[in-house]
Amino acid sequence: MKRLVILLACVLASFGVFGEQIVIKYAHWNALPEDPFNYVKAFETLYPQYKIDFTLIAEAEYPATLRQMAATDTLPDVLCLWEHDIVEFAKAGYVIPLDKYLSQSKFLNIDDFIPATKELMEMQGGLYGLPWCYATHVLYYNKDLFDKKGIPYPNENWTWDDFVKAARALTDPAAGIYGCDAIVFHGIWWDLIGTFGDPIIDEQGRFAIGGGAEKLLTELYQLTQEGVIAKPATLAMGAAAVDLFAAGKAAMKFDGSWMTTQYKDITAFAWDIAPTPTVDGRRYVHLHTGFFAINAKSKVKDAAWKFIEFCLSHFGQTLIVRGETIFSSRASLASHGEGIYGIKGPTNWAAVPVQVENGHWGYLLFPSTVWMDAVNDFYAVMLGNISPATAVCRAIDRAKDILGADKVAPYAPCP
Amino acid sequence: MLRTPHVLNHCSKYDGDEGLLKALIPCFWAASNVMPRRRANLIAYLFLLPWIIGLVAFVGGPIIAILPLSFTSWNLLGAPRWIGLRNYVEMFSGRGDFWPIVFNTLKYAIAGVFVSVIWSLFIALLLNRRVPGAGLAASLCFAPAVVPYIAMAFALQLLLRADLGVINYWLKCVGIQHPPDWLMDPDVVLWTLAAVTIYTYYTGQMMLIFDAALKQVPKELYEVASLDGASSLTIFRHITLPMISPILLFNVVIGFLNTLNMSFTIIYPLTAGGPGKASTVLSVDIYNNAFKGFRIGYACAEAVILFVLCALSTLFIFWLSKRRVYYEA
Numbered sequence A: 001m002k003r004l005v006i007l008l009a010c011v012l013a014s015f016g017v018f019g020e021q022i023v024i025k026y027a028h029w030n031a032l033p034e035d036p037f038n039y040v041k042a043f044e045t046l047y048p049q050y051k052i053d054f055t056l057i058a059e060a061e062y063p064a065t066l067r068q069m070a071a072t073d074t075l076p077d078v079l080c081l082w083e084h085d086i087v088e089f090a091k092a093g094y095v096i097p098l099d100k101y102l103s104q105s106k107f108l109n110i111d112d113f114i115p116a117t118k119e120l121m122e123m124q125g126g127l128y129g130l131p132w133c134y135a136t137h138v139l140y141y142n143k144d145l146f147d148k149k150g151i152p153y154p155n156e157n158w159t160w161d162d163f164v165k166a167a168r169a170l171t172d173p174a175a176g177i178y179g180c181d182a183i184v185f186h187g188i189w190w191d192l193i194g195t196f197g198d199p200i201i202d203e204q205g206r207f208a209i210g211g212g213a214e215k216l217l218t219e220l221y222q223l224t225q226e227g228v229i230a231k232p233a234t235l236a237m238g239a240a241a242v243d244l245f246a247a248g249k250a251a252m253k254f255d256g257s258w259m260t261t262q263y264k265d266i267t268a269f270a271w272d273i274a275p276t277p278t279v280d281g282r283r284y285v286h287l288h289t290g291f292f293a294i295n296a297k298s299k300v301k302d303a304a305w306k307f308i309e310f311c312l313s314h315f316g317q318t319l320i321v322r323g324e325t326i327f328s329s330r331a332s333l334a335s336h337g338e339g340i341y342g343i344k345g346p347t348n349w350a351a352v353p354v355q356v357e358n359g360h361w362g363y364l365l366f367p368s369t370v371w372m373d374a375v376n377d378f379y380a381v382m383l384g385n386i387s388p389a390t391a392v393c394r395a396i397d398r399a400k401d402i403l404g405a406d407k408v409a410p411y412a413p414c415p
Numbered sequence B: 001m002l003r004t005p006h007v008l009n010h011c012s013k014y015d016g017d018e019g020l021l022k023a024l025i026p027c028f029w030a031a032s033n034v035m036p037r038r039r040a041n042l043i044a045y046l047f048l049l050p051w052i053i054g055l056v057a058f059v060g061g062p063i064i065a066i067l068p069l070s071f072t073s074w075n076l077l078g079a080p081r082w083i084g085l086r087n088y089v090e091m092f093s094g095r096g097d098f099w100p101i102v103f104n105t106l107k108y109a110i111a112g113v114f115v116s117v118i119w120s121l122f123i124a125l126l127l128n129r130r131v132p133g134a135g136l137a138a139s140l141c142f143a144p145a146v147v148p149y150i151a152m153a154f155a156l157q158l159l160l161r162a163d164l165g166v167i168n169y170w171l172k173c174v175g176i177q178h179p180p181d182w183l184m185d186p187d188v189v190l191w192t193l194a195a196v197t198i199y200t201y202y203t204g205q206m207m208l209i210f211d212a213a214l215k216q217v218p219k220e221l222y223e224v225a226s227l228d229g230a231s232s233l234t235i236f237r238h239i240t241l242p243m244i245s246p247i248l249l250f251n252v253v254i255g256f257l258n259t260l261n262m263s264f265t266i267i268y269p270l271t272a273g274g275p276g277k278a279s280t281v282l283s284v285d286i287y288n289n290a291f292k293g294f295r296i297g298y299a300c301a302e303a304v305i306l307f308v309l310c311a312l313s314t315l316f317i318f319w320l321s322k323r324r325v326y327y328e329a
Helices: A002-014 A041-045 A059-070 A081-092 A099-104 A115-124 A143-147 A160-170 A186-195 A211-226 A257-263 A301-311 A315-322 A353-356 A370-382 A388-403 B005-012 B020-034 B037-069 B087-090 B098-126 B136-147 B147-160 B167-174 B188-197 B201-216 B219-227 B231-244 B245-271 B282-292 B294-322
Strands: A022-028 A051-055 A078-081 A137-143 A252-256 A271-274 A291-294
Touching: A022 A078, A041 A051, A041 A301, A041 A315, A041 B087, A051 A099, A051 B037, A059 A081, A059 A137, A059 B005, A078 B188, A081 A115, A099 A137, A099 A301, A115 A186, A115 B020, A137 A143, A137 A186, A137 A257, A137 A353, A137 B282, A143 A160, A160 A211, A160 A252, A160 B219, A186 A211, A186 A252, A211 A370, A211 A388, A252 A257, A257 A271, A291 A301, A291 B245, A315 B087, A370 A388, A370 B282, B087 B098, B087 B294, B098 B136, B098 B188, B098 B201, B098 B245, B098 B282, B098 B294, B136 B188, B136 B201, B147 B188, B147 B245, B188 B201, B188 B245, B201 B245, B219 B231, B231 B245, B245 B282
Parallel strands: A022 A051
Antiparallel strands: A078 A291, A137 A252, A137 A271
16 A cells, blocks of 8 residues: 555656646856855755756856857756847847846846946846846055055055055065056956046947057056066966965055955965055946846746846845855845955955946957957057057957947047 | 678677677678678778767868858857858958968967977987986976876966066076066067977877887998998988988978967967967967857858968978988888
8 A cells, every 4th residue: 555655656746746846947157156055055945846957167168158059049048148248149139138027026126236237238228137246356455565665555535646656665676576466357457448538338339448548558568667567477368377466576456356265365464455546536347247147948937037036136145145255236235245354354345335336347248359359469568569559559450350340439549 | 780691600609708899800800701892891881980970070060161151250149141251351451460370370380390390309319329217218208298288388387487487587597687588578479389399298299209210210221321430410311310201201290280280278378379469379369269259250261271271281391391201211
């Protein structure tokens, strides 16, 4: 009798009598965080009727793999698309607008997301993705070196002139100390170009750099020649073999907020983070994210939204933010202040909201060939191989080749 | 599968514990003797089929697909859009970076082949001298060839860095106050990268091939030359070099193709093609255009050019070698 009951239960289960579990396919470039921050596991526990079929895609191949999936009709139900990809995927019809879902949500509101979300929505004419969280760039500084020279720490009122003045004062060639490390991460170039006045992407969605970039490159070249900023020595895509800041050989460094996870273990000196300096009152900072989006061909769109809604809920965001050591994309939650507190820093997490207020997707909305080659040329400027004007004009020319002349704002000095 | 009675009989002897492989070998032997030649060929092709399918699907197919795709604009989303010769016009117009990149590619390939062939021949010659510790030296020379390129790239970064690198530190110790910036000086970087090819796997292979070839040179020739009072250089030039010239040609051709094809794995992790475009070769640009910028059509057009470049260069080497290679050995 007992055997019969078990057999019956198995048969019934196989026919879905106990309720069919909906499988949601989800892909990401980050492995799922360990317990207790595994947000997928939390979702499945909270909503047992859903099962997440998770695919991990290597970060270096993430955009290419998603495109291959799109070409072979194997995209997951929930995608987390990078900035440029959300534009391209939406344009090609691979993802659906989320406006309807968002309007029906009981706790999600577009105005609660970081301002750049709305900016992109307006540019695209619809909401195709919601940022799962974000990272940004900050100014790292060595507190011990500042103290040694009696220079006040950087703060949100710092201007570019303050930065240059401090960098010069902190430079100590005899001790092998630079005022500032070379720019390693490509996004920093575009932050500073924006801060120096170029729109990067104008109201018409065109690639727009010019005078600001030229002025910045001229100033940075001068500082590099003086030995105030270290000469660049980077590897592919912004990885450097030697980190002068971490080695205590550079008093300051512009880099991504994610570097806090590496610097938290520094014991040799105290350090902290600050907002990047302004030029004529302007601060332009780039944000990095992935946008949760729903595959247009998904058969479980409502379930996919349910998962996205959970990930963006207070609970979901808490798990994601703590598990991935990044910041919540919802202003109401970001203000709670989450971040790493390492052995000797950082403490000034208030720097991050200041950056976000001036945050944009900027250069990330263009294909990487537009900005990657330009960054290579910026390094060449720092080494004195080409002039700032040549680098800017080459960047514009290349953008015209890749995007088309109508997608690039003219800059008079370039023929 | 094998229906000829003779063959079946022959095969049946090997049933049991002999194992499948042992059983198949005489089957083939029998098939080739007993079966009509066409049938035997068919069976052979059937066994080759998995490899042929792999070749067609993963090598031949993509190679063939590259040509039509080079006439399209495609970002992997949606269908490719036919644009005729526009990619080629853009490349050859001279407005972009195409010509400097082709020039870099040739410069790197020629310098890389020169360095790797000379180095591997030099080491092989040393090994054939039968000096004490030659075996150990050979192992040490071959060791870097088995280190993963990416790990090697990071190690080389540390060695070659202008301000903190070990090499420049040594140079400063011996009085060179302004040593070069090996990876960031556009006039130096390509030569540095070419020199790095001595650490590649194919240079290690070349060394072994040269070593084997040198051992095949008849000793009598060296003895006669020595009795005639020929110097080491004369012996090398008039005996060793002609006798190993077919192998030298083989290594030059293989080295050239390997340098072109493997350039990405060395250059990308070390310099990513920079500074500017100073060390960008076609393979790096193809990768950037295809998988970073998703300009698949343009990248395919570049791949076609790389293919043509490889083919023409190989033909040129063969043409050049007609009067220089000694096949009578």
